[in-house]
């Protein structure tokens with residue numbers, strides 16, 4: 001018996017022999033303490049304030065509440081040079097992982113067999129720290145149960161992006177846990193495209209050391225699937241973290257990003273754009289903690305909603321005592337293409353230092369009629385004109401992507417996506 | 422080319438009548454000017470002809486080469502050959518000027534069932550036209566009209582006109598906000614498009630634009646009606662005596 005626990009859930013976790021068989025000590029320890037967190041905190045409930053706008057049921061109930069379709073992904077970045085790693089139905093497809101310069105790539109399942117591993121100092125650590133002040137038990141549940149994921153140890157400047165390409169074909173519930181450690185002065189770009197399962201619980205933990213830089217670009221497409229993702233990041237001195245997510249598919253999606261700037265002059269950007277119709281429900285929940293002076297953070301989110309779709313943004317900037325000269329920025333905007341859709345925004349600032357600049361804003365608007373008429377008066381048909389204005393609305397968030405090749409690929413993809421929508 | 426008969430227009434939102442029976446007949450190849458005090462309904466006429474929302478036509482008609490303009494969507498009117506150079510060109514952040522021009526040209530060709538211009542030909546044509554109008558390549562890359570000066574916006578309107586090659590051009594106060602040099606550039610741009618068949622309706626508050634773009638016929642509009650029409654000398658009369666006399670005359 002790997003652990004002893006009282007609640008049903010925790011017991012179930014402990015009894016899942018497949019997780020514990022052949023497992024090394026480091027992962028056993030991490031899973032046990034995560035199981036304890038789940039047990040102590042309990043799972044999210046509808047009445048939890050943090051789940052006010054998105055019902056947690058979609059990620060908790062036993063059965064999927066929709067017909068599962070095979071989800072096709074379009075490879076946006078096929079033209080860009082990258083190191084590709086494939087996942088199918090939540091399982092790593094590669095027999096051998098690529099060997100590249102500046103970064104070691106291992107699978108969680110292989111590393112878990114060892115008794116001692118560098119990942120022991122990272123796996124579940126930012127996640128555990130991210131449980132305060134808000135409980136994120138589904139992320140702890142992920143730490144406790146995940147058997148699939150990648151462990152990236154970045155020691156140099158990695159030239160080409162590492163791309164995880166995921167497809168799902170059936171009614172798979174998948175739990176994925178990636179960790180990335182960027183060592184001092186090292187750099188890497190991680191791309192994630194597609195979806196890991198009909199329902200996915202994904203955790204990405206990122207540790208960026210002094211002068212290191214981590215870029216993350218994610219594309220969530222495909223048709224019906226529910227995704228709950230958590231990014232937990234810890235930023236060392238003078239480090240950079242940038243994450244951008246484009247969501248053009250899925251049913252219920254909640255993307256949480258919890259960042260802690262623990263080193264001076266570090267810089268974090270979390271940005272995203274989504275487009276959806278009908279049952280599309282898209283939630284961005286962001287929590288950025290400034291724990292050191294002279295750091296900057298940006299949150300830039302754009303949501304295009306149509307025909308009953310719902311967009312949610314909960315974003316917080318917490319500036320701790322002593323985090324002077326913090327520069328915090330947050331903007332969330334929605335473009336409502338008709339009267340049926342909803343955008344719910346809850347921007348928050350909590351500041352305990354006196355010499356900081358923090359600004360935030362949230363807007364919700366329809367298509368600009370003047371601009372629409374101007375375009376149409378030049379012969380651009382209405383639907384095409386709306387597409388152009390939609391693209392221009394989203395473009396501002398794509399500007400947050402530093403790599404211009406990847407930003408262009410995102411824009412090209414969106415243009416094509418809007419044309420066939 | 423353009424036949425406007427007894428056009429009555431009021432606002433959709435409130436019970437306010439703006440055009441009260443406008444009649445205009447523009448033959449192909451001619452330049453007509455409309456002058457008139459502020460608020461007389463000149464811009465409203467141009468908007469109604471190009472299909473802007475918010476106006477209700479309560480009586481009358483407008484036909485372009487026999488086609489019922491009022492029954493068409495704005496983009497169809499454009500494809501049929503109508504072009505309005507806006508009094509206040511709209512800023513569109515995030516849409517590049519070049520992308521905008523390209524979609525406009527392509528869309529019109531598609532709507533008319535013509536083959537699309539190749540990217541190379543398009544680029545060549547834009548460069549040549551932009552050069553004539555002294556439009557820097559930087560202005561072509563920037564978002565549509567964003568951060569453009571008043572004069573740049575107006576030149577950009579003429580660039581679009583030159584690229585789209587419309588049959589019927591309406592220019593709404595294209596001279597406002599232009600200094601003398603810019604006015605010359607813009608007028609040259611317009612005059613270069615006069616080919617004996619293309620028709621112009623030049624709306625202006627002042628006579629000075631008409632020194633550069635010589636009208637065949639001048640109309641005076643007041644309180645939603647054309648109160649007087651005549652030759653180019655009518656514009657000079659307005660310049661000298663203002664609108665007051667004319668208004669009294671017809672009152």
Ligand SMILES: Nc1ncnc2c1ncn2[C@@H]1O[C@H](COP(=O)(O)OP(=O)(O)O)[C@@H](O)[C@H]1O
Nearest residue numbers: 432439457458459460461462463464465466475
């Ligand atoms: N959308 C509108 N809403 C309210 N009033 C309008 C609108 N459009 C025009 N008007 C009014 O109609 C009248 C004519 O305006 P306009 O056509 O702009 O005149 P002009 O171009 O001759 O100066 C003015 O009194 C103006 O205030």
Ligand SMILES: [Mg+2]
Nearest residue numbers: 463464508594
């Ligand atoms: Mg006017």
